[in-house]
Amino acid sequence: MAIFPPKERIWWNTPVEKTEVMWVTIALIWALVMFFMMPYWHLTGDQNLSNEAYKISADAYAEKTEKMAALYKVREEGDTGIPVVAPPAGSDVYMLGRLWEWWPVLELEAGKTYRLHLSSLDWQHGFSLLPENINIQVHPDYEMVVTVTPKNPGEYGIVCNEFCGAGHHTMVGKIYVK
Amino acid sequence: MSNDFRTCPDTGFKIHLPADKLIKWNAVTAIVFLLIGGIFGLLVALTRWPAVHILPPDLFYLALTAHGLDVLLVWVIFFEIALLYFTSAVLLNARLVGPKLGWLAYVLMLGGALMTNVAVLRGDSSVMFTSYVPMQAAPDFYLGIILFAVGALIGCGLFFATIIVAKKERTYEGSIPLVTFGALTAAIIAVFTILAGAAILVPTLFWSMGLIAHIDTLMYKVVWWAMGHSSQQINVAAHIAVWYAIAAILFGAKPLSEKVSRFAFLLYILFLQLASAHHLLVEPGLSSEYKIFNTSYALYLAVLASMIHGLTVPGAVEAAQRKKGFNKGLFEWLRKAPWGNPVFSGFAMSVVFFGFLGGISGVMMGTEQLNIIIHNTIYVPGHFHATVVTGTTLAFMALSYWLVPTLWQKELFLPGIAKWQPYLFGIGMALVSTFMMGAGTLGVPRRHWDISFADAAMGFDFPAAAYLMMGLNGISAIVAALGAMIFIINMVGTLLLGKDKVPAAAAPEEPVAPAAPPASAATSYGSAGTMEVPGTFVLALIFLVSFILYYFVNWKYLASVWGLS
């Protein structure tokens, strides 16, 4: 029994029953399939996060974001005072997270590709694009660049899903896709 | 020295009295923290039930922090320290080396756990279990965890010392028992966990005291998860050791193959801890090579190990049952198993839920790209409630139904209701996991007070199904909490009010807590040899098919979202 020491002095050489050998083989094959799915998707799939990232100070990132917002602002979002920004397709698009908002609101075009930059000015935040359910961690002092291609027109919410203090549950942003 | 020992009337083990006492105190303390953590957990679930929404936001985040710490660290690790002493000193018929250090470990762990709890309850340290910088808790929050970890490290040290000294003093011959080997695996992972924890929490403590100016958020996360995730891998190794122990205790089951089972544990020792990278798959700046290698435990070799245990544990039971004559068809051995015995029912559900719910979901969301559609949603707690609660906690409960009456030599306080308890708790918790995972696929965030965003400037409308599932989650949590409460009452009642056990030989009929198999069966040992386990193989294939289907369904789902590159 498993609660007593093995009775045989040498148990390593005891033959293994064939059901077990079969199962170990099948499981190993499945393990390898799952492993190679990841590089395979990098080659053929359309959803891979880039590894492009930079160290950056909060001030420098805020400046870049504000510059873009001033350049491409089209209106304000309701009475929130937050600008809605419609940068041209293919351009660098900046969004920042801070206690407790995503800034600014973006307006993108379906089927077009953008270089979306993400960073935080204070604590860690979770960029959760809904209802797509695309989730990316946002750090202060690091700028992550993700190339995104929105699929369908509509209004998308960005919920913060990394706990960021007392107002965490009010941190919601928006992306419009035309 | 021999008068430091007593002989267990049920099992024949020679039990070192100082070890006996330490095992009991650590196990009881564990159960007390299960109660405390469980109450916080119930409050969390009731707050996340939108129609009930019982706590205000500050108390919700406070309760969630306390819940995570008390059950993910304190409950399981106290119980695991008891298991380490049991699997070394008791199973090897040896003395526990350094019982005084064992008490030091106990005091440090208890003191640390209380200190951190006080810091959290004070309200200035609601930083969640993960305490991601630059969010800052009070210094005693970190200090408490550090003291707890130092205590646990001493406990691990005593385990290593005990098995080494037992070998020298020749209390056993040859290799350590497989169950002790599983516990050794858990202890090794624990040492890594604690060292990593020290490496990150000591600087964080200094930072909270103002002695260090800055802690890099990404580096914190890499090192913190070497502790945070590995601490849960201790549970995996420990509860699989418990599975083997229960199969042996209930059925006299022999491992199908010592070689295969121990090799599977070796794969854990080598690779299980790499899965800490599961938490870093959508972080900036880490390369795909790093993510893929680590998140897959190096080619999924630790998953291979889990799948091996998933066959060999029930396989050992099947072999033992067939030997007893339950040989009809594929599943007579399973049908005629003691489903009314909480040791068995808890064990069986632990194996099934850990594999089907916890294992499959864990591998799926630990896939580099698939993590994008899962990260930080409530799917994640759904997954780890399946692993840590229906897997680990249920296995520990099942073992307690045997261990507590045996160690204390008491009859179970409420044997009738004990038959139902594992079902109540296990199925309740399996539903909790399922509903959380369901809500997570709809994007419901974890650690979130209000998914209706009533106070927010902008909102997002979750579909009605998300609300429904969070409600069902709350109801299931009540069922599970009831099950946990019955367990705790039964255990505490057995200690305080349980009748002294009638010596096993004179027991009138089969007790609910099973007596150990007769000593004659206990002495024979060996691999099950040519015994075939077709029933288990069929079950394993069903598992594999579910695994493959679920895995690829999620790839299909991923393919439907926005392009990312």
Place this chain on the structure above:
Amino acid sequence: MADPGTGAPPPETGGDTGEPIPFMQQLLDNPLLLLFIGVVSPTVLYILWGLMEIVAIPMAQ
């Protein structure tokens, strides 16, 4: 089955033959060696590799 304390082979009493213990069994019977590889493997592959990648992240222009 090296004795973890001294590295000397332990006395064998239950042994029916003098057949040497296979290497893998000796490894699995050596708790301190297992502890060593169980701590070093994730420290190098997970922690150190990860930290090196973070250090190598370039500054933004």
